[in-house]
Amino acid sequence: MMARLLDRKKIASLKERAIVSILAASSFLSIIVTVALTLILFTEAIIFFEKVSLKEFLTGTKWAPLFYDPSFGVLPLVAGTFLTTMIAIVIALPLGLIIAIYLSEYSNKKFRHYVKIFLEFLYSIPTIVYGYLALVVFTPFLKKYIPVEIFNAFSASVMMGVMILPIIASLSEEAFSSVPKDLREASLALGATRLDTVLKVVLPYSVSGVLASVILAVSRAIGETMIVAVAAGSTPNFTLNPFVSVQTMTAYIAQVSMGDTPFGSIEYASIYAVGFLLFVITFTLNYLSRVVFRWQKK
Amino acid sequence: MNVVEFKKPDSENKVVEFVGFGVSISGKQIFEGVSFPVYKNCITAIMGPSGSGKTTLLRSINRLLDEFCDVKYSGKLLFEGRDVINDGVDKTILRARIGMVFQRPNPFPGSIFDNVVYGLRLHGVRDKKLLEEVCIESLKKVGLYREVKNRLHRPAYDLSGGQQQRLCIARSLAVNPHVVLLDEPTSSLDPTSSAVIEELLTHLKKECTIIIVTHNLQQAGRISDYVAFLYPNEDLVSHLIEFGQTREVFFNPKESLTESYIAGKSG
Amino acid sequence: MAKEVILSAKAISIRAKRRKLAEKVFVVIAFISLLAVLFTLIQLLSSVFVKGLKWLDLQFLTSPPSRFPEKTGIYPALIGSTWLIVLTIAIAVPIGVASAIFLEEYSGKSRISRSLDIIIGNLAGIPSIIYGIFGLAIFVRYLHLGRSILAGALTLSLLILPVIIISTREAIRAVPRGLREISYALGATKWQTIRYVVLPVSSRWIATSVILSIARVIGETAPLIAIGALSFIMTTPRSVFDPFTALTIQIYTWLSKPQQDFKEIAAAGIIVLLLLFGFFMAIGSAVRYRAGKFKE
Numbered sequence: 103m104m105a106r107l108l109d110r111k112k113i114a115s116l117k118e119r120a121i122v123s124i125l126a127a128s129s130f131l132s133i134i135v136t137v138a139l140t141l142i143l144f145t146e147a148i149i150f151f152e153k154v155s156l157k158e159f160l161t162g163t164k165w166a167p168l169f170y171d172p173s174f175g176v177l178p179l180v181a182g183t184f185l186t187t188m189i190a191i192v193i194a195l196p197l198g199l200i201i202a203i204y205l206s207e208y209s210n211k212k213f214r215h216y217v218k219i220f221l222e223f224l225y226s227i228p229t230i231v232y233g234y235l236a237l238v239v240f241t242p243f244l245k246k247y248i249p250v251e252i253f254n255a256f257s258a259s260v261m262m263g264v265m266i267l268p269i270i271a272s273l274s275e276e277a278f279s280s281v282p283k284d285l286r287e288a289s290l291a292l293g294a295t296r297l298d299t300v301l302k303v304v305l306p307y308s309v310s311g312v313l314a315s316v317i318l319a320v321s322r323a324i325g326e327t328m329i330v331a332v333a334a335g336s337t338p339n340f341t342l343n344p345f346v347s348v349q350t351m352t353a354y355i356a357q358v359s360m361g362d363t364p365f366g367s368i369e370y371a372s373i374y375a376v377g378f379l380l381f382v383i384t385f386t387l388n389y390l391s392r393v394v395f396r397w398q399k400k
Numbered sequence: 401m402n403v404v405e406f407k408k409p410d411s412e413n414k415v416v417e418f419v420g421f422g423v424s425i426s427g428k429q430i431f432e433g434v435s436f437p438v439y440k441n442c443i444t445a446i447m448g449p450s451g452s453g454k455t456t457l458l459r460s461i462n463r464l465l466d467e468f469c470d471v472k473y474s475g476k477l478l479f480e481g482r483d484v485i486n487d488g489v490d491k492t493i494l495r496a497r498i499g500m501v502f503q504r505p506n507p508f509p510g511s512i513f514d515n516v517v518y519g520l521r522l523h524g525v526r527d528k529k530l531l532e533e534v535c536i537e538s539l540k541k542v543g544l545y546r547e548v549k550n551r552l553h554r555p556a557y558d559l560s561g562g563q564q565q566r567l568c569i570a571r572s573l574a575v576n577p578h579v580v581l582l583d584e585p586t587s588s589l590d591p592t593s594s595a596v597i598e599e600l601l602t603h604l605k606k607e608c609t610i611i612i613v614t615h616n617l618q619q620a621g622r623i624s625d626y627v628a629f630l631y632p633n634e635d636l637v638s639h640l641i642e643f644g645q646t647r648e649v650f651f652n653p654k655e656s657l658t659e660s661y662i663a664g665k666s667g
Numbered sequence: 668m669a670k671e672v673i674l675s676a677k678a679i680s681i682r683a684k685r686r687k688l689a690e691k692v693f694v695v696i697a698f699i700s701l702l703a704v705l706f707t708l709i710q711l712l713s714s715v716f717v718k719g720l721k722w723l724d725l726q727f728l729t730s731p732p733s734r735f736p737e738k739t740g741i742y743p744a745l746i747g748s749t750w751l752i753v754l755t756i757a758i759a760v761p762i763g764v765a766s767a768i769f770l771e772e773y774s775g776k777s778r779i780s781r782s783l784d785i786i787i788g789n790l791a792g793i794p795s796i797i798y799g800i801f802g803l804a805i806f807v808r809y810l811h812l813g814r815s816i817l818a819g820a821l822t823l824s825l826l827i828l829p830v831i832i833i834s835t836r837e838a839i840r841a842v843p844r845g846l847r848e849i850s851y852a853l854g855a856t857k858w859q860t861i862r863y864v865v866l867p868v869s870s871r872w873i874a875t876s877v878i879l880s881i882a883r884v885i886g887e888t889a890p891l892i893a894i895g896a897l898s899f900i901m902t903t904p905r906s907v908f909d910p911f912t913a914l915t916i917q918i919y920t921w922l923s924k925p926q927q928d929f930k931e932i933a934a935a936g937i938i939v940l941l942l943l944f945g946f947f948m949a950i951g952s953a954v955r956y957r958a959g960k961f962k963e
């Protein structure tokens with residue numbers, strides 16, 4: 103009897119060990135993916151950089167991969183990305199902050215709850231829908247007042263602003279809510295209004311959380327593909343004029359990978375070069391966001 | 401809104417007076433029928449077991465209670481002769497006249513200087529020189545000036561806990577309040593820092609009236625002139641059990657509840 | 668004293684009035700901003716419905732795409748999306764839940780677990796188009812899966828894996844300590860405790876994350892474009908190695924056409940997309956809401 107029980111235990115522990123190995127293997131998959139992803143981007147990009155110098159890539163102001171005499175200066179794509187992202191932030195930051203302040207300081211619990219659900223929904227709407235809205239609804243509307251091109255950075259940016267607004271609003275609201283209650287009370291007890299308190303105490307206290315949310319929002323805007331692919335156009339344009347067609351880094355990658363570009367061609371390699379750059383930028387921003395976020399905890 | 405200056409009472413006056421005062425929060429009666437005066441230039445300690453409504457009582461004086469919960473007041477609460485509940489008193493003015501210090505030091509983000517002059521700036525004082533003067537004076541009052549004079553513009557968070565609490569007292573003194581409310585101001589501090597603050601309060605009472613909530617019987621005995629003792633009944637509604645001069649209440653309590661509370665606490 | 672004069676009741680009251688006014692203005696502005704966002708969204712979405720609804724009929728749902736607006740339909744895309752959802756979830760959820768269990772229960776606070784934490788956090792922040800070109804290189808090209816459903820599902824699995832891991836870990840962490848201790852006290856092994864206590868208790872939360880992942884898979888476009896999901900597919904796929912199209916890809920193709928009619932057809936496609944997406948979001952939120960209640 104005893105022996106059988108012991109035996110069972112042994113089997114159980116053998117089985118457990120097997121299970122743990124499987125579990126461990128699954129989580130190491132994340133490491134493998136990370137390594138493989140970096141490696142692939144890197145090696146494919148290397149193929150590209152054998153033909154185009156890093157200097158030309160990073161400082162060239164003309165992006166024309168399809169020309170007979172192609173040129174691969176990435177700056178127009180970077181400018182397109184920068185332009186759309188900046189406009190999106192200019193729209194989303196004030197609105198997001200105002201909403202965050204309203205939610206954390208003025209609204210009641212129930213209202214806050216529902217608005218946060220709404221914001222989450224807003225954020226997770228498939229971005230192709232925003233692309234549609236920009237191209238089919240917003241641009242024609244804009245055209246009535248300003249002479250804009252059919253594909254233009256502005257429409258796409260506005261929709262992108264709506265998309266990232268929830269990130270700023272939600273995360274800032276969380277940062278505000280983490281401010282100790284008695285700091286607010288001390289300010290009110292000195293005769294401040296809630297608005298005074300937010301501006302002079304709550305915001306300074308949670309500035310790192312707000313900043314982290316903004317950086318994260320920037321990173322998401324830079325990495326967003328569908329809105330710009332649909333509505334901003336596909337003209338690499340080294341410009342900061344928001345009313346003309348531009349191409350972002352993501353839109354270029356989408357454009358090329360969609361077509362039947364043969365593997366091994368320089369065009370094919372170029373999406374990995376651009377992808378690698380995009381990866382480095384967003385990775386850095388995400389890292390920065392986390393570092394900044396940690397300041398507050400001190 | 402009525403813009404009437406609260407008169408500094410001349411002598412012997414009751415700065416604050418509770419008259420049949422009661423509070424209920426979201427329909428739950430916390431205490432009722434509380435009547436006692438707070439005399440000028442005295443330290444009045446509010447005592448009682450946990451949950452007996454001491455904090456609630458303190459926060460109704462500057463109406464801070466209204467900010468975060470649904471409050472119903474009953475009876476009267478007189479501040480310098482005017483009922484702050486029913487007389488349409490401007491809360492901003494009220495709060496400019498009543499300082500408050502919290503259980504845990506809670507300096508604002510920003511420099512030591514910013515902290516001290518927060519109230520003055522709020523009320524529109526922009527004159528740099530004046531701000532500086534008041535800042536120094538207030539820091540001197542709490543005995544912090546010598547320790548921080550070289551780093552007035554450094555973050556307040558760099559100070560120790562005891563120093564931070566004194567900074568918070570200085571912050572409330574800068575607007576020259578008539579009354580300072582303190583809610584267990586030393587409960588998060590080490591004995592040395594606590595002693596410094598106790599000492600400080602006994603000096604401060606020459607300038608303003610002090611109301612302090614404390615759990616520490618010895619502390620109340622050492623520094624207070626009057627004691628108010630709250631105790632909940634079986635329905636968990638508190639009443640004022642006893643009010644009087646500290647010595648009287650401690651050594652010669654009229655109520656057996658007070659006696660047993662004091663005996664239990666000190667024994 | 669000088670201060671006394673400066674902080675006269677009158678001075679305070681004048682300032683206070685101004686500050687209170689500023690506050691009122693702010694509250695009004697904030698409320699209007701909030702309404703504006705809500706209103707804009709409703710306005711925009713209603714325009715989608717107005718444009719798309721007239722194209723949305725049984726014929727649209729059951730036909731393959733066509734050059735002629737009145738004949739075109741979304742059927743292969745619907746089937747393609749369904750395949751994608753099923754496969755992606757089947758691949759990502761077991762792996763995600765397994766890693767979450769390992770990270771929460773077995774790896775402790777070791778160095779490895781902390782680096783894994785960071786790595787997974789990073790993976791969650793990578794733009795989806797990058798997953799797309801990664802999938803293009805690995806699955807389509809090196810593993811010779813071609814532009815197939817399987818390649819698409821694998822790519823999307825990588826994309827949602829970190830999300831599933833993170834939310835499952837939260838779910839596991841929310842299991843009360845006492846429950847585990849009871850299980851150990853009864854002599855259960857660690858795995859038995861996980862299998863019979865931790866997982867059942869946290870299953871609702873895990874289910875939520877799965878449902879929300881489905882919503883995400885339905886709406887994902889960029890990675891599928893990158894691995895080259897085709898849009899002009901007339902037939903429905905028969906195996907996971909067949910080429911495919913998906914709802915979002917189909918919508919994108921219609922949007923790229925210059926004719927106005929196709930823009931409206933895209934709107935019809937978006938209605939279908941939003942209904943499906945909304946359905947899963949709603950279920951996910953409802954389950955989470957109830958799970959939240961349960962936790963209290």
Ligand SMILES: Nc1ncnc2c1ncn2[C@@H]1O[C@H](COP(=O)(O)OP(=O)(O)OP(=O)(O)O)[C@@H](O)[C@H]1O
Pocket residue numbers: 425426428430448449450451452453454455456457468469
């Ligand atoms: N915001 C609120 N909502 C509901 N009830 C409250 C609120 N604030 C306080 N109370 C209740 O009022 C009662 C008195 O609380 P209060 O904080 O005044 O007690 P206290 O005497 O200061 O206790 P302690 O010594 O622990 O600080 C308690 O029963 C508490 O639950």
Ligand SMILES: [Mg+2]
Pocket residue numbers: 454455456583
């Ligand atoms: Mg208290």
